[in-house]
Amino acid sequence: MHGSRRDFLKLAGVTAMGLSAATLGLLGDGAQAADALPQAADFANPLTAKRWAMVIDTAKLDEDTMEKCIHACHSFHNVPEIAGKQTIKWLWKDEFEATFPSERPDYLSEDVKKREFLLLCNHCTNPPCVRVCPTKATFQRPDGLVAMDYHRCIGCRYCMAACPFGARSFNFQDPAPFIKEVNPIYPHRTRGVVEKCTFCVEHLAQGQLPLCVQASEGAMVFGDLSDPDSVVRKVLKEKFAIRRKPELGTEPGVFYIL
Amino acid sequence: MYNAKFIIPGLIVFLLLVLFPFVKGFGTPEMKVELEKPKTAKQCVLKTEQMRDSHMVLLNEWRDMALREDKRVYTAPDGKKYDISLTNTCLQCHENKEKFCDKCHNEVGVDPYCFSCHNLAPVKKEGGK
Amino acid sequence: MLEKALKGSPRYFGMLLACLAIMGIGGGFYLYQLNHGLMITGMSRDVSWGFYIAQFTYMVGVAASAVMLVLPYYFHHYKAYAKMIIMGEFLAIAAVIMCLGFIIIDIGQPQRALNMVLHPTPNSILFWDMIVLNGYLVLNVVIGWTSLMSYWKRMTPPGWLKPLAYLSIIWAFSIHTVTAFLYAGLPSREYWLSAILAARFLSSAFCSGPAILLLLTLLIKKLTKFDPGKEAVKTLATTITYAMCVNVFFFLLEVFTSFYSNIPGHTDPLIFLFTGIEGHTYMTPFMWTATLLGLGSLFLLIPVKWRENREILVPALIMLVIGTWLDKGMGLIVAGFTPNPFEKVTEYLPTGSELMIALMIYATGGFVLTILWKVALEVRGEVEGKL
Numbered sequence: 001m002h003g004s005r006r007d008f009l010k011l012a013g014v015t016a017m018g019l020s021a022a023t024l025g026l027l028g029d030g031a032q033a034a035d036a037l038p039q040a041a042d043f044a045n046p047l048t049a050k051r052w053a054m055v056i057d058t059a060k061l062d063e064d065t066m067e068k069c070i071h072a073c074h075s076f077h078n079v080p081e082i083a084g085k086q087t088i089k090w091l092w093k094d095e096f097e098a099t100f101p102s103e104r105p106d107y108l109s110e111d112v113k114k115r116e117f118l119l120l121c122n123h124c125t126n127p128p129c130v131r132v133c134p135t136k137a138t139f140q141r142p143d144g145l146v147a148m149d150y151h152r153c154i155g156c157r158y159c160m161a162a163c164p165f166g167a168r169s170f171n172f173q174d175p176a177p178f179i180k181e182v183n184p185i186y187p188h189r190t191r192g193v194v195e196k197c198t199f200c201v202e203h204l205a206q207g208q209l210p211l212c213v214q215a216s217e218g219a220m221v222f223g224d225l226s227d228p229d230s231v232v233r234k235v236l237k238e239k240f241a242i243r244r245k246p247e248l249g250t251e252p253g254v255f256y257i258l
Numbered sequence: 259m260y261n262a263k264f265i266i267p268g269l270i271v272f273l274l275l276v277l278f279p280f281v282k283g284f285g286t287p288e289m290k291v292e293l294e295k296p297k298t299a300k301q302c303v304l305k306t307e308q309m310r311d312s313h314m315v316l317l318n319e320w321r322d323m324a325l326r327e328d329k330r331v332y333t334a335p336d337g338k339k340y341d342i343s344l345t346n347t348c349l350q351c352h353e354n355k356e357k358f359c360d361k362c363h364n365e366v367g368v369d370p371y372c373f374s375c376h377n378l379a380p381v382k383k384e385g386g387k
Numbered sequence: 388m389l390e391k392a393l394k395g396s397p398r399y400f401g402m403l404l405a406c407l408a409i410m411g412i413g414g415g416f417y418l419y420q421l422n423h424g425l426m427i428t429g430m431s432r433d434v435s436w437g438f439y440i441a442q443f444t445y446m447v448g449v450a451a452s453a454v455m456l457v458l459p460y461y462f463h464h465y466k467a468y469a470k471m472i473i474m475g476e477f478l479a480i481a482a483v484i485m486c487l488g489f490i491i492i493d494i495g496q497p498q499r500a501l502n503m504v505l506h507p508t509p510n511s512i513l514f515w516d517m518i519v520l521n522g523y524l525v526l527n528v529v530i531g532w533t534s535l536m537s538y539w540k541r542m543t544p545p546g547w548l549k550p551l552a553y554l555s556i557i558w559a560f561s562i563h564t565v566t567a568f569l570y571a572g573l574p575s576r577e578y579w580l581s582a583i584l585a586a587r588f589l590s591s592a593f594c595s596g597p598a599i600l601l602l603l604t605l606l607i608k609k610l611t612k613f614d615p616g617k618e619a620v621k622t623l624a625t626t627i628t629y630a631m632c633v634n635v636f637f638f639l640l641e642v643f644t645s646f647y648s649n650i651p652g653h654t655d656p657l658i659f660l661f662t663g664i665e666g667h668t669y670m671t672p673f674m675w676t677a678t679l680l681g682l683g684s685l686f687l688l689i690p691v692k693w694r695e696n697r698e699i700l701v702p703a704l705i706m707l708v709i710g711t712w713l714d715k716g717m718g719l720i721v722a723g724f725t726p727n728p729f730e731k732v733t734e735y736l737p738t739g740s741e742l743m744i745a746l747m748i749y750a751t752g753g754f755v756l757t758i759l760w761k762v763a764l765e766v767r768g769e770v771e772g773k774l
Contacts, residue, residue, distance in 0.1 A: 085431035085433065085733050086430075089432075099729075101728070101730045128573060128574055132512065134503045135505075152502055153496065153499075154496045154499045154500055154503070155495020156494045156513060157436060157495070160432075161573060164728055170425070171424065172424050172428075172430070173426035174423075192424060192496040193495060245728075
């Protein structure tokens, strides 16, 4: 496409507004566009891809938006709120040095120094966590997503040791007492299994974008990296984006525009 | 035989212990469990006899279909389509775990751990909580 | 032959009861962990492996170390080890049982452990670890029991024993190499990401395992009339000394590569261990103690006159065991996870419950070892007329 940057931003903005409008429903916490029960018909038109990826425009994310994204994810997926070092998080924020430690930042620009970044599972193309799982409880789907099967996980935490990005959390105890408001549509987990961001597979199956993308007000885009016409490819053509710890060769699927 | 005075009584005690449950249950009526049937639906995903015998097999198949193969719709033999979900589909109709699921499970002494993760009170079909 | 374990002195039964008591107490803590989860340990989202896995790593080394006796005895016909060989094989059995025990208590859903068999995953090193550890257990049980049984019946052992013993030599190297591969192939943990980790594991195993065996044998010599023989002790002590020299050398190689290249991923864990980073110095006492004890043990072991003096050998071996244990059983795992992927430090120390549960596994190993060694000693006494 020969659209200008301006046209693209217009398109992204309208899409984001449309999605946010649906998301800003009056249906309570963790609401998604269809908070009512999913029916069989809802799964008729899933979003498909050969390789899902996400681009985060970090300059567009402010504290409030990031909180909205984290809240959207954690409240829908019944992620417990556990304080301390045995915490569980699928999506969280941190500063530059923690997000990009290989940069070994010195003399950062003022605004990047103050900026916070959203961190999540990178759904790598070459995931070390999948390589080491002894039961295939974590596995790579044909669309590039790194998925979790909580039924099969034996809780050996080898995947947690293997993940270079610290994206995985272990249920050291029963999470149920720590879930603020249980979302009945989505299960929670039990003690003794590892969990992480799933790129909202259940939403993709219903033709919807991941919850954090929906809540991000256009700062995050999500699409098929192998499709040259997808929104992620378009953004990546126009803006320079980096990934976390690229030297390890895991080929993360989350790009950050600084 | 050697030690016959220990072995014969030992064998008799063993037989008594092993046959005790059968002796005790002899003559009692067949086990009957009163399940509270769903109020709204008349038809389950599969026929009742099939469900009674193999709902656990179906649930295992559902688990692998939804999670591992990303197939989230199940087409029953009669052609109806269902969203693969323990909470959102099964518990939609079978609302009360104690009056339905537990009735049989307690009687036969099984303790499935499904509900340590899958929620008990689904969102109602009409929308809203 | 096992019935020989049913009769013994009050001291023997006292030992068995003590082990059972500790197993019982630890078992109580383990039940609590089963019901409430691993939250009772000191592990965290950042340091997700801890004391249990560290003990597993150390005991795999002890299990593999039987090869230091098997190789000379079976392959090179070194007859001086004739009395010690069965003790080494039985120690390996107890050690592998402890390894498997440490894995079971560490995983979050132990009742699902068989998922590793139901869904085999050859690309996962943990899968191979399960295979080689269980294989090694079977090998040692078969070889140990058959050779002891043949000796007891005064028969020549069956023809398949020698090939199995040769297999166990290679298998012993493999169990600790595979365990090292658990760590050495992870791109995420720079402290472990080194080809020499497997070699370090083996060298540390080959000094600490035989040291434990020698210490226990000398203890048995005090408690019973069993004498392993002067030459066996001498050779084993020499083996231990060489292995410890290699162990220290390999560690110094790591230090060189880390600090000469000055790559932070390599230097940070070492700095953390030996001087602490950002005020987190809780590991430094352990590591410096390990260094002092390790070097001290070498200082005492290298001079031949001292090594052959039991009064000096025993303390030196104790120092060696503690030093290598602090390095592998305390430092290795924590340093792999520190600093975390976000360049921060999350402290880890085992909790009391964690230690009690680990003690339960150690007591299980002690229980198995006591019984097996009792059988071996009784058989020897019967065959030779004396120990």
